[in-house]
Amino acid sequence: MLIFGFSAGLPFSLLVGTLNAWLGEAKVDLATIGIISWIGLAYAFKFLWSPLVDRTRLPVVGRLGRRRGWLIVCQLLLAATFVTLSFTDPVLAIGTFALVAVVGAFASATQDVVIDAWRIDVADEVATVEILSSIYQMGFRIAALVGGALALVLSERISWPGVYAVMGGVMALTVIATLLAPDTARPPAELGERELREPGAIDPRVRAAGLAVVAAGWIWAILTVAFFMVRMLNPIPNDPNPPKASDFTAETGPWIIAATVLLPALVATLFNWLQKKGRHVLTEARPADSAAARGADHAYGALLLPLADLIGRLRWGVVIALGIVLTYRLTDSIWGPFAFPFYLTELQYSADEVAFASKIFGVFMTIAGIAIGGVLFVTLGRMPTLILGAIVAAATNLLYADLAAGAPFIDAFANTFGLNSLGIDPRMVRLMIAISGENIAGGLAGAAYVAYLSSIASKSYSAVQYALLSSLTLLVGSLGRGALGEMIETQGYVAVFYLTAALGGIAVVFCILEWIRSAHQRRQEVAAPGLVPASDAARVQEGDTAA
Structure with missing residues (x-):
């Protein structure tokens, strides 16, 4: 758990904080640094793909275990990210540099999802979840010192590319802990969000429609941010109307908030009202009969159910x-x-x-x-x-x-x-x-x-x-x-x-x-x-x- 905490904290420190020190010293303009910092949104959006991580078995490495297969992929991808960044010039190839950082941020956020689940899975009467959580925080803070203070000190002596190459090697070593870590069996297929299938719950077909609306809002928001990042980091020569981050924030930012916060809240409010009125609800239990149905239940439980409960209270x-x-x-x-x-x-x-x-x-x-x-x-x-x-x-x-x-x-x-x-x-x-x-x-x-x-x-x-x-x-x-x-x-x-x-x-x-x-x-x-x-x-x- 200590090494997994370190494995989670190191990429977060290197990609969200220390990377900006490198860009600043390379004389990358601050507007561009601000745009690249949007890679941190991967951590804000990670709950969206947590159902996929929880339910999907990866080919080949999936044989290593329910959590270990995902962890190895994430850790190796992060090690490759840092090494690739060390060979990429942020001044001459800022678009490529940002793309590599984005891949690393998504790998890091996915690793966080897996580590959080692993901590809950393996906790027992001796290694309780509270003890494991405390040890995780210790590892995370150690990584913050290594990826922050130590990286800054090393940059004075071996250059920023050298620092990230070293950190790539350190990240690769965390795979050893993953190979030695215990894992847990996958739960039976019938386990899941059973309350969503009990009498009085919203009809799964209605839930699916609401979930599709919310998913469309999130997908639009993510793609809008991604396309704007691409435009900013790969400007068109002699563009008479170049994109401006301030215009995007003022004109599109409120719509992104509406699509990712307001729209799900409205859908959750509608479901609460339907359930209170007894409309479009199940009259008898209807168990999930397919992987797609169970995945939809899991996605609803991750995105809309928390909001519905909060609004209801x-x-x-x-x-x-x-x-x-x-x-x-x-x-x-x-x-x-x-x-x-x-x-x-x-x-x-x-x-x-x-x-x-x-x-x-x-x-x-x-x-x-x-x-x-x-x-x-x-x-x-x-x-x-x-x-x-x-x-x-x-x-x-x-x-x-x-x-x-x-x-x-x-x-x-x-x-x-x-x-x-x-x-x-x-x-x-x-x-x-x-x-x-x-x-x-x-x-x-x-x-x-x-x-x-x-x-x-x-x-x-x-x-x-x-x-x-x-x-x-x-x-x-x-x-x-x-x-x-x-x-x-x-x-x-x-x-x-x-x-x-x-x-x-x-x-x-x-x-x-x-x-x-x-x-x-x-x-x-x-x-x-x-x-x-x-x-x-x-x-x-x-x-x-x-x-």
């Missing part, structure tokens, strides 16, 4: 909940890919300095933020902590605005508290103060956000519901990165950090509305318990217990 409050999901980590996710270019290219820090401040010192600051979040849960409660997390996450962008403007306020803070008299380079003190603020805020906000998602996730559908909601968290920030890169090119980092701070205010508003809504719901339950159906009250209690 929260009713109109789901609008606020989805608002929080889409905006709470927006300030972090939208500017994250530009962090290394900002440190290395704009501010001219060395890779060694950034490695220490961001990937070593910064980790301890994140842990401190998580600890502060734990204390605030006990003293203030869940919702005040959630609101405070949104506020500080937005406010720390002002630290970076000050850093980009020459750090007058950070210097004043350092002089006031004697931090510049510690014998550390004042430039390094500036960087560490900014990173401390961001990482403490990020740790606090992250802990608050995980607790909130856990509180609204139903115990009955906790795994798929949490996976869906956490995936949607990345959507808006990822779509906005191309436009943000353009803005940095034209207006500079200071203006961008003011913008990201303002965007964080949207999450604060949603959090306040959610506090009001949840407080009103609690008052209703206390004043007139009969107004809230017993099943809903029990589910609300489940959410409180989960938090």
Whole structure:
């Protein structure tokens, strides 16, 4: 499990974070870096093909086991990705470079699906799922240090292509753990989402129609993003109307959100209404009689069932909940890919300095933020902590605005508290103060956000519901990165950090509305318990217990 955690964390670090440091040093423009960072959407969309991974047996390597066959393919593909990147010049062949990175991102996201399933499969009374999850996180964090701090340090000494060639070799070694790992047998074909086939459930033919509509929306969104990436990275010579990321974000971005979030929510709402009215529901059990039917049930259970349950419990409050999901980590996710270019290219820090401040010192600051979040849960409660997390996450962008403007306020803070008299380079003190603020805020906000998602996730559908909601968290920030890169090119980092701070205010508003809504719901339950159906009250209690 430790090595599998490492195997999951290494490609995530190298493809979503460190790759941008290489592109920044290669003088790739920031708008292009923003577009390439869309490869991170693979992690947001991975739940879409999780049914395929769970149900499909691969030829040849499938003989190694239900999970091991998929793992070996993913790990070898990732090793080949890093080695191929080391032989590809991002300046002369940016399109090819991006294509290889996209393949790697999808392989990495698929590996995550398999590892998560393997962890649940092999857990027993001794190696419990809680222990395995903790060990997984340890491996993931070690990989973040190797793919982040160590990669930056090595880049100063052996060049970026050399770094990725080395990382390809390291990735290939994880196959040894896969070959030695235990595996589990495939479940009997009749096992699956049985409740979808019981009396009172929506007719499978109606579900199939709704699933087709939702699938069409997701396919359109993915293809639209993919085609725009191709256009941006392979421009037509002398094109009188070249594509612009800012135009795409403004004109097409809302439609992508509508197709991937609003459309599934509307279909789920319709199914809830039909089930409540007793229309188009089964009057007797109808077991799935084919692999296609079982696959459709699994896809519905991964995509629409979590939303239907959430809407059924929260009713109109789901609008606020989805608002929080889409905006709470927006300030972090939208500017994250530009962090290394900002440190290395704009501010001219060395890779060694950034490695220490961001990937070593910064980790301890994140842990401190998580600890502060734990204390605030006990003293203030869940919702005040959630609101405070949104506020500080937005406010720390002002630290970076000050850093980009020459750090007058950070210097004043350092002089006031004697931090510049510690014998550390004042430039390094500036960087560490900014990173401390961001990482403490990020740790606090992250802990608050995980607790909130856990509180609204139903115990009955906790795994798929949490996976869906956490995936949607990345959507808006990822779509906005191309436009943000353009803005940095034209207006500079200071203006961008003011913008990201303002965007964080949207999450604060949603959090306040959610506090009001949840407080009103609690008052209703206390004043007139009969107004809230017993099943809903029990589910609300489940959410409180989960938090």
